[in-house]
Amino acid sequence: MASGEYTRDQRYIATRITADGRDGYPVEPGRYRLVVSRACPWANRAIIVRRLLGLEDVLSMGVAGPTHDERSWSFGLDPGGRDPVLGIERLQEAFLSRFPGYDKGITVPAIVDVPSGAVVTNDFAQLTIDLSLEWTAFHRPGAPRLYPAELRDEIDEVNAVVFRDVNNGVYRAGFASSQDAYEKAYQQLFDRLDWLSDRLANQRYLVGDAITEADVRLFTTLARFDAVYHGHFKCNRSKLSEMPVLWAYARDLFQTPGFGDTIDFAQIKEHYYVVHRTINPTGIVPAGPDPSGWLTPHGRESLGGRPFGDGTPPVSDR
Template sequence: MYSTVCETDRVTTNSPATPGSYVEPGEFKRDTNYITTRITADGRDGFPVERGSYRLIAARACPWANRTLIVRRLLGLEPVLSLGLCGPTHDARSWTFDLDPGEVDPVLGIHFLRDAYLRRFPDYPRGITVPAIVDVNTGAVATNDFAQMTLDFSTEWTEFHRPGAPQLYPPELRSEIDTVAKRIYTEVNNGVYRCGFAGDQQAYDAAYDRLFTALDWLEDRLSRQRYLVGDTITEADVRLFTTLVRFDPVYHGHFKCNRNKLDEMPALWGYARDLFQTPGFGDTVDFDQIKAHYYIVHTDINPTRIVPKGPDLSGWLTPHGREKLGGRPFGDGTPPPPPVPAEVVGRK
């Protein structure tokens, strides 16, 4: 059976009603095997970076796909890497292009993202995941390796970066970025899922303690500096932001990560608002799609599929005061221009 996961890292599904995730006794585990083909400047894996040859397939609901939307915006890759958006809900077969006219992607001509996976691997055995990059010429998926994808946007797609694009993965900071990002991934990005899909009390308690230990570490770190590494926005900030922006709307209640709400952790709350109000971050976030995905798709956790009306999200646009910590969001670069009209949140 195919499984379909927002989270790109995959776990097996035991129910068509619960695509991509399930609750079993013990600790939540992920399948972290990806299509590791890379799209590079020299084309060494058979996929050279080229204008118009690839289509990024994402979903605004998904935190891992949200990373690619942010980095693509910050670097100005919109003119060379087109975007297809799947809707926030799906069944066990595949993400679908149900936001488009006729529920068909206008470039790839498919309804199920699964078709692009099967075009390359007819017996593809793993989850049909976002983000994915599809070769437009063949209609086949090139890669779904979300962690490498954004790093390659920064390092392999440089020919097509906009003037003023920031250095999100500067060579002199890569070691520290990698170290910080690894802890964020294991303890926070994945930590909320370890809580939400824990199969017994002992596993949940351990996951909860790990998550909030890491959040306390981040609260302390960010009380003293504006950004996670150095004095500008880097890849590490992108990776943390997409979990933080989903924390109060979803993870606090739905995943039982409820020691504190984000807005009860002053440094993290200020940091998250600072990024949200930075061009390229908040303008990629669709809270309605985020809530719809988690509460409707995860029926093991929410069998009624009722989507809560709250929480009040108006605070995201309130002053954050982080400027007093110094730092320059884009370093020697500049903010990205406004989103292209077709990609404005809420447009489809």
């Protein structure tokens, strides 16, 4: 843009996988593959929700490597450089299988229809909500209610401002191409982080007394803040570790089964510092920060709340 502001391309594939199959893709165990990268905050949301709901046995997961080129995410972590289920080298192949000449972003998370090899959706915001609402027949016993009807309006309100100012706000600062655009995004980001600090000072979770979709969406940005956004994206008024309420809140979630066990700081750093050569021309990946602080006591239990509501934690990471 002429103003130097970064604008995210949000032209996602809106097809949905639903219990009634109204878009042509009914929920079926074993039919679909969730493709993610552990580096990506948007994909990290889907990894967390899949794990919390216990969908591992019905929705397989392919993991792309932390770096990619202009063509798309690739499966360099797998033997032979191919996803073992889809048999493809690049996620791009699944997009082109359904839409020859596809000219929008090849993004993760994406869900691919295994029998046809064609992508179904990459609409990350709707995807996790549908895992909560459309895949209920296959949730594990004790799965939490991440998008309960009685809190939905408030969750949506919080998600909207957190996406604008925080989730996408760090990118608007990092990819700004003018001083004014950068400073505007920077100010909006830290104003919202201050607002979140005030909101969370006396309540353990963002909405209600248990973890919801809102917490998942905020966590994946906070988890990357000190490792990437503070330095790489110039979001440097304060580190997360210098914002007491948000740092304690983030550690609380990190230490909750289903959250910290999905985080790979090495892959996160490699992605941002290697791929974004316009920001980091040398491609040097920083050695720090020391991640051990994530496991220190957070004291948030004193605020009450139950992480999984009436449910239970996921048993093990698979």
